Amino acid sequence: MNRWPTPEALNQASLEEALREWSGLGYNRRCRYLRECARIITEQQGGTVPGTPEELLQLPGIGAYTAGAIACFAYNYPAIFIETNIRTVVLHCFFQDQEGVKDVELIPILDAALDRENPRKWYWALMDYGAALKKITVNPGRRSAHYTKQSRFEGSFRQRRGRIIKSLVTQGPADAEALHIRTGIEETDLYEALQALEKESMVAEAGGMYQISELHGFE
Numbered sequence: 001m002n003r004w005p006t007p008e009a010l011n012q013a014s015l016e017e018a019l020r021e022w023s024g025l026g027y028n029r030r031c032r033y034l035r036e037c038a039r040i041i042t043e044q045q046g047g048t049v050p051g052t053p054e055e056l057l058q059l060p061g062i063g064a065y066t067a068g069a070i071a072c073f074a075y076n077y078p079a080i081f082i083e084t085n086i087r088t089v090v091l092h093c094f095f096q097d098q099e100g101v102k103d104v105e106l107i108p109i110l111d112a113a114l115d116r117e118n119p120r121k122w123y124w125a126l127m128d129y130g131a132a133l134k135k136i137t138v139n140p141g142r143r144s145a146h147y148t149k150q151s152r153f154e155g156s157f158r159q160r161r162g163r164i165i166k167s168l169v170t171q172g173p174a175d176a177e178a179l180h181i182r183t184g185i186e187e188t189d190l191y192e193a194l195q196a197l198e199k200e201s202m203v204a205e206a207g208g209m210y211q212i213s214e215l216h217g218f219e
Contacts, residue, residue: 004018010035011041013035014214015031015035018034019031019169032201033061036059036061049070051071051075053079053081064081064082067079067081068080068081069083072123076119077119078119080111082107082110086126087106087130088133088134088140089140091140091141091144092137095140099143100143100145160183160185160192160193161196164179164193164210168203168212175208176191176208176210179210198213201213
């Protein structure tokens with residue numbers, strides 16, 4: 001936020017620079033989406049982040065929750081959206097004896113209860129309440145049809161991808177052999193991860209050397 005406080009500023013940075021700053025903040029794909037959003041907002045929307053969910057959904061990497069959350073928290077727009085703590089509250093209050101509840105069943109309740117004059121404050125309270133509920137009762141979110149537990153990170157495909165990206169942004173371009181030495185990833189797993197990263201335009205290969213891609217767009 002300090003280094004690139006506006007879409008225009010982030011658009012001027014290379015993906016490699018952005019990934020270097022992003023390190024430790026989660027999925028590297030999200031950084032690429034964020035930078036691509038900055039490019040589109042700068043080049044096509046006059047540098048202004050859209051203020052409605054419908055407009056935000058047109059940007060790469062933004063789904064229903066993110067679009068609603070940005071519109072609400074940035075612009076106080078009365079969007080209807082669901083995340084884990086919001087889901088927890090509605091399940092706790094309205095579906096105590098039901099299992100496998102779908103989000104589509106929660107939306108009418110949120111729509112009816114929403115404070116349309118100050119949705120930002122209302123959602124802040126709702127999310128805080130949901131976080132508190134998880135500390136004092138069995139997590140109601142487990143009764144959602146969408147409840148999943150994230151798989152173990154250690155030794156995962158996600159971890160291998162992350163190691164490759166970290167190596168390229170901190171130590172520069174490399175061929176597969178050098179990446180194997182740098183990351184400790186076995187050859188078969190390394191090529192699998194590299195293929196996935198190339199397909200997503202995160203990494204580019206030329207003459208056997210791999211580097212962070214600067215291509216726009218996503219497959």
